[in-house]
Amino acid sequence: MAVQYKNAQVFNGHEFVKTDFTVEDGYFKNVGKNSNTDQSVDLTGRFVTPGLINAHTHMTIPADPFYWTSRPQNTVSKTVLAMQNLKEALSVGVTYVRDVGSTDNVDLTLMKLNLPDLPGIVGSGRALSMTGGHGSNKSGNPDDGTLEVDGVRQGARTVLKEGARNVKLMATGGVSSPGETPFDVQLSEEEMHAAVVEAHHKGFPTAAHAQGTEGIKNAVRAGIDSVEHAIFMDDEAVELMKEHGTFVVPTLVAPRAIYENPDHLPDFMVKKARQVAKAHLTSIRKIVKAGVPVAMGTDAGTPYNTFGHWVVNELKMYLDAGMTPEQVLNSAITVAAKLLRVDDYVGKVDNEFEANFVVLDKNPFDDFSAFEQAVAVYRKGRRVVNRLDVK
Numbered sequence: 001m002a003v004q005y006k007n008a009q010v011f012n013g014h015e016f017v018k019t020d021f022t023v024e025d026g027y028f029k030n031v032g033k034n035s036n037t038d039q040s041v042d043l044t045g046r047f048v049t050p051g052l053i054n055a056h057t058h059m060t061i062p063a064d065p066f067y068w069t070s071r072p073q074n075t076v077s078k079t080v081l082a083m084q085n086l087k088e089a090l091s092v093g094v095t096y097v098r099d100v101g102s103t104d105n106v107d108l109t110l111m112k113l114n115l116p117d118l119p120g121i122v123g124s125g126r127a128l129s130m131t132g133g134h135g136s137n138k139s140g141n142p143d144d145g146t147l148e149v150d151g152v153r154q155g156a157r158t159v160l161k162e163g164a165r166n167v168k169l170m171a172t173g174g175v176s177s178p179g180e181t182p183f184d185v186q187l188s189e190e191e192m193h194a195a196v197v198e199a200h201h202k203g204f205p206t207a208a209h210a211q212g213t214e215g216i217k218n219a220v221r222a223g224i225d226s227v228e229h230a231i232f233m234d235d236e237a238v239e240l241m242k243e244h245g246t247f248v249v250p251t252l253v254a255p256r257a258i259y260e261n262p263d264h265l266p267d268f269m270v271k272k273a274r275q276v277a278k279a280h281l282t283s284i285r286k287i288v289k290a291g292v293p294v295a296m297g298t299d300a301g302t303p304y305n306t307f308g309h310w311v312v313n314e315l316k317m318y319l320d321a322g323m324t325p326e327q328v329l330n331s332a333i334t335v336a337a338k339l340l341r342v343d344d345y346v347g348k349v350d351n352e353f354e355a356n357f358v359v360l361d362k363n364p365f366d367d368f369s370a371f372e373q374a375v376a377v378y379r380k381g382r383r384v385v386n387r388l389d390v391k
Helices: 075-090 106-113 148-161 189-201 213-221 235-244 253-259 267-290 309-320 325-331 334-340 368-372
Strands: 003-011 016-024 027-029 039-042 047-050 052-057 094-099 120-122 167-170 206-210 226-229 247-249 357-360 375-379 382-386
Touching: 052 075, 052 334, 075 094, 075 106, 094 334, 094 375, 106 120, 148 167, 148 189, 167 189, 189 206, 189 213, 206 213, 213 226, 213 235, 235 267, 247 334, 253 267, 253 309, 267 309, 309 325, 309 368, 325 334, 357 368, 368 375
Parallel strands: 003 039, 003 047, 052 094, 094 120, 167 206, 206 226, 226 247
Antiparallel strands: 003 016, 016 027, 047 357, 357 375, 375 382
């Protein structure tokens, strides 16, 4: 059945413009035109954006540090958790996610199932790390990571064979793991380049967890498509990103969610989160000023970093980093879609694009909290969230 939506203020990538559109069989039709349909919905006074994209999530990790205390950990329980997290993402208008480190290939399985009541997924499977490196205890790899160029190449080929549409690599240490710092250089430029080649052969992007300056530069020189976090940037790193066309996924809220909830987390983690926060924002300001493309991502699943509320906080922090409201919204729509290589069918209210869209009661340019207030969310034309009186 075709449904026409009338009189909405629709975000066109630059501004909100009054536009009619029709949804049929899960896709946008007759955008900007009147059409004869069986049903119509009047959206006068309401605002419509394409569905948001969260480019950095961990769906099998609970934001609640005590989640596994009374639950068994296995593939079934992790799948249940992932589905709960993804439904929470929908509640703030996120209709697509990239998962950059899952266990038991839960993200890949859900991606293949393409369930209608969940966001679309670009899955990575397990992340590739050096032996004993960041995230290696969660990789699911019996070798506890990967070793040297041949090992990373084989690791990339394996996750791609399993169905990954993105390859995630660990270039540095991080905040949440004991015994390491964000400055620890882990996978080398040569190792990461081997994985980049394999992913690009298949037409898929790559992402690198890279927080310290040297690890960031290694990742960029290796040809990584997106640097995740980018906490400690210098001018050379910025210029390298501009030269290579590298995207940045900031995840500014990840350390904030930790240091704002210190009571039940290890002291080392809280201390590191506080130490990196100021440098992190300064680095993202450099990136924004230089015109490096920023794709919205939150690191959802890290401690207290839920899939809903913290998305809105991430958007607001981009304003603090010097982005305009238009740039902020595009970071979660057009820029993220381009990074994920889904921009030919996701990220616009346009003919033949997936009908993933959000109806808001207020203009998000005035306050991005609109995404967690009065909202209706549609995934391929199917209403999956309704906090408005919208049919």
